[in-house]
Amino acid sequence: MFKFLEEKFVPVAARIGSQRHLVAIRDGFIAIMPLTIVGSLAVLMNNLPIDFYKNTLNSIFGEGVWTQWGGNIWGATFFVLSLLLSFTISYNLAKSYGKDGLSAAVIGFSSYLTFGTIGESGFTGSTTGTAGIFIAIIISLLSTEVFCRLSGSSKLLIKMPAGVPPAVSKSFAALLPAMITIGLFALVRTIISAGFDIPDIIGSFYSAIQEPFMGLTNSWVAALILAFIPAFLWTLGVHGANIIEPFMQTINADAVAKNLQALEAGQAAPYIINKPFFDAFVNMGGSGTTIALIIAIFIFARKNKxxxxxxxLSAAPGLFNINEPLLFGLPIVLNPILxxxxILTPMVNVSIAYFVTKFGWVPAATIQVPWTTPPIINGLLATNSWQGAVLSGVLIVVAVLIYLPFVMMANRMAKVEVSKENAQE
Structure with a gap:
């Protein structure tokens, strides 16, 4: 089976993982990850369920005044997420073609804004915030493709004299491609708005496609699939997390934003499935919940050299959810036992965590925590509750129980191999 998968499946998965558009999306989201973490932590600070904390700050700064700090950070992060993505994705895609990334990013940003909706005080929140993520991804990819092809034409190149600063030369070199690209997307927007009577394209797209799609990905079946794919790919030596990351981040940004909005409004978080959920309850120690494998090794494989x-060697990195030493050291990759x-452990854990959250026994994950945060602490911060920490601990115990029989089996096989070697000597 491994031979078949290695020959037929792995090359396809590797090509998907290195596909330039998916890589651009992944790297675009990674570039803004610090901002989403900062925005999440700001909302956490505004909504810590500690009466003494809130009363103290209200007495110092005035009722509700201190929460403006978190609100300002929200406005600089989640409220402009689509704008940031249109910039970062365009930049990374253009760089993959060897083109001027900064010019492409500016043009992708402007092309996306041609589809924006302007209200009384400027662009609406659906244009700038997470509701526009899907449109921002599509337009940034398409506009960059158009720009890269146009910028490769010598007929559209405006050459400046040798003494002109490089920044000015690049700006004029991108002038005609920029005019054509932005003009083309503005024309498409005009045709859609006038011909189909859709004044708010982004809002309509969100209501018709993005929001229902988010609902579909917020199910137990979707959670199982998202838990299975990266673990399965890792067993074949393919970086499963990188392949699924573009999709995961696409559903994650809006889910986290909606959960945070619900948290601020004192309502139940609508989305269970998001990246904080997986980081807190599934990817503990890394893909495959391998923190449990390390514990199982310490319990039953101490005599296996x-x-x-x-x-x-894996204990310290595993505490911060880095498991490459285990994946390639034991190895787990192409290992018929492990x-x-x-694969089984993350699917069991995601099922338990999903239904425990769905039944309301543990709050939904609402806070984007750095993925290197140690297990249990991650569960505490992501859900802003002690129940999240307890659930993380329980899931680690469950995972250890799943790993133990297989570690014991591997240990016995290792002893047999040693006995055979000694007999041959």
Missing amino acids: QYKTVGN FIPF
């Missing part, structure tokens, strides 16, 4: 050595619990 290879497992003990790799386990010791690939079963490596």
Whole structure:
């Protein structure tokens, strides 16, 4: 089976993982990740469920005045997320073509804004915020493709004299491609608005497609698929997290934003499935919940020299959710024993966490925490509750119980191999 998958499936998965448009989307989201974390933490600080904390700040700064700090950070992060993405995705795609990334980013940003809706005080929140993510991705990719092709034409190149500063030369070199690209997208927007009577394209797209799609991805079946794919790909030596990251980030940004808005309004978070949920309850120690594998090795494989050595080396990185030493050191990749619990464990954990959250026993994950945050602490911060920390701890115990029989089996096989080697000597 491994031979078949390695020959037929792995090359396809590798090509998908290195596809330039998916890589541009992934890197575009990664570039703004610090902002989403800062925005999430600001909302957390505004909504800590500690009466003494709130009363103290209200007495110092006035009722509700201190929350403006978090609101201002929200306005500089989540409220302009689509604008930022149109810039970062265009930049990364153009760089992959060897073109001027900054010019492409500015043009992608402007092209996206041609589809924006202007209200009384400027562009609406649906244009700038997470509701425009899908449109921002599509237009940034398309506009960059158009710009890169036009900028490769010598007929559209305005050459400046040798003494002109490089920044000015690049600006004039991008002038005609920029005019054509932005003009083309403005024309498409005009045709759609006038011909189909859709004044708010982004809002209409969100209501018709993005919001229903978010609802579909907020199910148990979707959670199982999202838990299975990266673990399965990792067992074949393919970086599963990188492949699924563009899709995960696309559904994640709007889900986190809507959860934070609900949190501020004192309502229940509508989206269970998001990246904070997976980081807190599934990817503990890395893909495959491998923090549990390290614990299982310390319990039952201390006499297995290879497992003990790799386990010791993997303990510190695993605490911060980095598991490459385990993946390639044991290895887990193409391992006929460990690939079963490596795939099974995240699917079991995601099922438990999903239904526990759905039944209201644990608050939904609403806070984007750095993915390197250690397990249990991550669950505490992501859900802003002690119940999240307890759930993380329980899931680690469940994962250890799943890994233990397979670690014991691998340990026995290692002893047999050692006995055979000794007999041959």
